Amino acid sequence: MKFGAHLESKIYEPWRSSYLVYNQIKVEMKRRQLDHGWTKSDEVDVTRTLESELAKVYRFAKTQLKAIQQRADQGQVALNQLSNTKDSKNKYDALADTFTEILFDINDLAKFLQLNAAGFEKILKKHDRYTNLDLRSMYRQSMSQQWSLDKLSLQLDVLIVKISGLHDLCHLHGHPRSQQQAYSQGGDQTAFERATAKYWIHPDNITEVKSIILFHLPVHVFNQKKQYEVEDMAVSSVYFDNKGFDLYSERLSRDDGAEAIRLRWYGPLNQDNNNVYVERKTHKAAWLDGKSVKDRFRLKEPQVVPFLAGKYTADQFAEDLRNSKKSSAESAAMVEENRFIASGVQQSVKDRRLAPTCRVFYNRTAFQLPGDQRLRISLDSNLTFIREETEESEWRRKDVGIDYPFRYVADKDISRFPYAILETKLQTHLGQESPAWLTALIESHLVHEVPRFSKYLHGASMLFKEQVPTYPYWLSQFGQDIRKEPVANVGLSRSLSLKPLVNGHYRQSLLMMYERELKESNNKTKDTFSKGKKLGDLRAINFSSNNKFRQEKPHLSINLLDTEAVDQRQPNSGKDVLSRIWNYGTTPTSAQFLSLLKRDGKKETPNLPRTSSSPGRFSKGQMKKTEPKTFFANERTFISWLQFCALLLTVALNLLNNGDHISRVIGAVFIIIASMLSLYALARFQIRSWQLRNNKQIVRYDDVWGPTVLCILIVIALVVNFCLRADTLSSSYEDTSAVDVLVDAAATAAVEDL
Numbered sequence: 001m002k003f004g005a006h007l008e009s010k011i012y013e014p015w016r017s018s019y020l021v022y023n024q025i026k027v028e029m030k031r032r033q034l035d036h037g038w039t040k041s042d043e044v045d046v047t048r049t050l051e052s053e054l055a056k057v058y059r060f061a062k063t064q065l066k067a068i069q070q071r072a073d074q075g076q077v078a079l080n081q082l083s084n085t086k087d088s089k090n091k092y093d094a095l096a097d098t099f100t101e102i103l104f105d106i107n108d109l110a111k112f113l114q115l116n117a118a119g120f121e122k123i124l125k126k127h128d129r130y131t132n133l134d135l136r137s138m139y140r141q142s143m144s145q146q147w148s149l150d151k152l153s154l155q156l157d158v159l160i161v162k163i164s165g166l167h168d169l170c171h172l173h174g175h176p177r178s179q180q181q182a183y184s185q186g187g188d189q190t191a192f193e194r195a196t197a198k199y200w201i202h203p204d205n206i207t208e209v210k211s212i213i214l215f216h217l218p219v220h221v222f223n224q225k226k227q228y229e230v231e232d233m234a235v236s237s238v239y240f241d242n243k244g245f246d247l248y249s250e251r252l253s254r255d256d257g258a259e260a261i262r263l264r265w266y267g268p269l270n271q272d273n274n275n276v277y278v279e280r281k282t283h284k285a286a287w288l289d290g291k292s293v294k295d296r297f298r299l300k301e302p303q304v305v306p307f308l309a310g311k312y313t314a315d316q317f318a319e320d321l322r323n324s325k326k327s328s329a330e331s332a333a334m335v336e337e338n339r340f341i342a343s344g345v346q347q348s349v350k351d352r353r354l355a356p357t358c359r360v361f362y363n364r365t366a367f368q369l370p371g372d373q374r375l376r377i378s379l380d381s382n383l384t385f386i387r388e389e390t391e392e393s394e395w396r397r398k399d400v401g402i403d404y405p406f407r408y409v410a411d412k413d414i415s416r417f418p419y420a421i422l423e424t425k426l427q428t429h430l431g432q433e434s435p436a437w438l439t440a441l442i443e444s445h446l447v448h449e450v451p452r453f454s455k456y457l458h459g460a461s462m463l464f465k466e467q468v469p470t471y472p473y474w475l476s477q478f479g480q481d482i483r484k485e486p487v488a489n490v491g492l493s494r495s496l497s498l499k500p501l502v503n504g505h506y507r508q509s510l511l512m513m514y515e516r517e518l519k520e521s522n523n524k525t526k527d528t529f530s531k532g533k534k535l536g537d538l539r540a541i542n543f544s545s546n547n548k549f550r551q552e553k554p555h556l557s558i559n560l561l562d563t564e565a566v567d568q569r570q571p572n573s574g575k576d577v578l579s580r581i582w583n584y585g586t587t588p589t590s591a592q593f594l595s596l597l598k599r600d601g602k603k604e605t606p607n608l609p610r611t612s613s614s615p616g617r618f619s620k621g622q623m624k625k626t627e628p629k630t631f632f633a634n635e636r637t638f639i640s641w642l643q644f645c646a647l648l649l650t651v652a653l654n655l656l657n658n659g660d661h662i663s664r665v666i667g668a669v670f671i672i673i674a675s676m677l678s679l680y681a682l683a684r685f686q687i688r689s690w691q692l693r694n695n696k697q698i699v700r701y702d703d704v705w706g707p708t709v710l711c712i713l714i715v716i717a718l719v720v721n722f723c724l725r726a727d728t729l730s731s732s733y734e735d736t737s738a739v740d741v742l743v744d745a746a747a748t749a750a751v752e753d754l
Contacts, residue, residue: 004022007022007119015112020123022122025049025053026126028046029126038133050135054120057116064105071102072163079092079169079170093170096170096171097507101500102163107207107492110206111207114204117153124136150405158229158233165219168214195425198423199449200447200449203418212491218367234363236361237360240349240357242354243353243467245467248456248460251283252470259281262279263276274301276298278307280296280344280348297317307346308346314346315339318335318342321335321339356388357460358385359385359397359400361384362381363404365381375424376425378422378425379420380420382405383419385417386409445486446491489505491503630692634688634689634692649671662724673714680706
């Protein structure tokens with residue numbers, strides 16, 4: 001669908017006059033270009049029209065945003081004035097409905113901004129193509145700074161966080177959550193296991209996805225001592241690698257021990273906020289029996305450069321931690337953990353000559369019940385990759401802050417990701433399963449699953465296209481439209497009476513369904529909740545006391561089950577012959593599962609089967625799309641093998657029908673080789689087809705041994721042929737052959753005389 005038709009189909013009728021008149025501008029530009037060519041007068045007219053349209057859209061959106069903010073402030077005042085009386089529950093429910101209405105209006109305004117912003121980018125692209133001029137640069141440097149639609153979108157994100165808190169307070173009937181339940185964003189985290197899955201979200205659906213999630217999980221605000229601002233969403237990470245991109249290659253091929261080292265900070269980095277978190281992800285770490293882990297520790301910004309240079313050693317860092325903490329067994333273990341991580345990071349930076357390579361910036365919205373880490377969801381928008389070119393005395397670019405969209409950065413140094421990233425994290429060791437509402441969301445049209453997606457791998461492959469050795473698989477589908485046909489009863493809609501519907505349900509019925517689901521889940525896991533608990537009580541319970549799962553290893557780690565979890569797949573289909581005979585990915589029996597509980601006399605937490613939201617299992621609509629040309633390439637390879645087999649069979653049949661005894665022996669050998677080769681090619685073809693259909697890689701796609709063995713067999717057949725024919729090279733064989741010819745001639749003559 002062309003963008004003009006798409007824009008027309010998405011217009012919200014009450015606001016029609018405030019939209020960009022995209023089609024009119026496009027037709028007028030094309031008419032002028034075809035009529036008399038492009039002149040300076042035409043350029044001035046179009047520039048003024050675009051400025052006028054941008055100002056119109058900006059002023060309307062700003063007015064609507066201000067009105068929504070006022071409604072939210074009025075609702076907050078009314079909520080603060082409520083007291084616990086007999087009819088307070090009804091008043092809280094009424095306010096919750098009001099906040100739901102506000103949330104729907106925010107979603108409408110967010111779509112309005114996204115649609116118009118895309119329209120301006122499209123019309124500028126067409127203008128520059130028609131006229132060979134560069135109006136886009138003027139738009140980014142001047143017009144978009146004066147009437148910034150991006151800043152309005154960020155203010156909408158902040159407003160969503162505010163509505164989430166007010167909506168959650170209504171759920172709790174005025175009883176705020178204890179701030180002791182929440183943990184700081186950069187605070188120490190105990191080790192836990194989690195199954196992760198990642199999804200792309202089209203900009204048209206970002207606000208809608210956020211709205212659906214916050215009806216079940218509140219937005220997690222890390223610093224509750226201050227009012228939430230735009231800068232609180234900003235997350236910046238500088239990834240390290242060397243000139244050969246060794247870390248990139250190892251992470252892409254998922255080699256054992258592959259590392260990802262980054263320095264991360266939240267918000268602006270200044271004197272008041274100078275915490276930098278050194279993080280290291282290790283795939284199948286040797287010191288953790290092959291588990292994948294994420295380690296982190298905290299430094300102050302002035303300590304980063306000495307630490308990377310090795311002047312501020314891990315031992316000195318540990319000593320500073322001991323002096324700053326109380327002398328207790330727990331703090332001593334924590335100091336040793338941090339020293340272990342710091343030493344490993346310093347060793348990698350030194351031995352592998354790592355340097356700042358790529359910066360990844362995004363605005364994160366996290367959803368989680370405070371103190372309950374069983375289910376955590378994060379949504380990262382405005383994802384941007386920036387090339388890090390720094391001097392040896394620096395570890396980051398000082399000219400880049402957190403002011404998205406970074407219009408001042410050169411195009412060659414920046415890559416803007418067009419989608420948002422949704423990541424779900426389930427703590428499987430606590431028995432957490434994917435809730436029904438989350439399963440419905442990730443299987444809907446609103447998200448597009450991309451297993452194993454990595455921000456750094458994508459950023460490096462976009463910024464260093466010539467240097468990286470290979471590209472991630474998802475780049476082949478990166479240019480495709482990930483939007484799908486809407487799924488019924490999923491998303492935000494309105495009833496015939498214009499009342500808000502979430503996933504096809506009113507707010508009250510939605511919460512009742514969620515409450516029943518919570519009770520069923522808690523009954524299954526035998527938690528200590530009473531059946532009479534209400535939704536607000538369940539949402540307020542603190543689950544942070546599960547310290548028995550804390551590891552005794554000398555490091556701070558998080559096991560990432562996206563690489564280690566046992567796959568749980570659907571029963572094999574009768575149509576897939578290979579699936580029935582290939583023993584791969586089967587669910588362990590109960591005896592095997594119970595055997596995981598004890599190993600070397602120690603009780604361990606087993607890797608539970610993945611939920612439907614995990615990368616190891618796909619629904620029909622969520623499976624990674626494979627290009628049709630991939631199947632055709634597999635078929636062409638199979639046909640090429642068959643052509644060679646047919647050639648061998650032709651030679652073999654000629655030797656059998658027209659040769660002597662030795663020729664027939666060699667012909668038989670060639671028939672055997674051709675038959676074995678045909679069966680081998682068929683088996684490889686079926687295995688590759690099964691891997692492509694099911695998105696599983698059991699064996700390598702390229703054939704390492706087949707051509708080699710084939711060459712060896714053919715050489716052996718030729719050697720055997722040469723050995724059998726060796727005596728024909730001697731002179732005695734020629735004399736004997738001549739005598740045989742004379743005898744045959746004489747015998748023939750005698751027969752003729754008779």
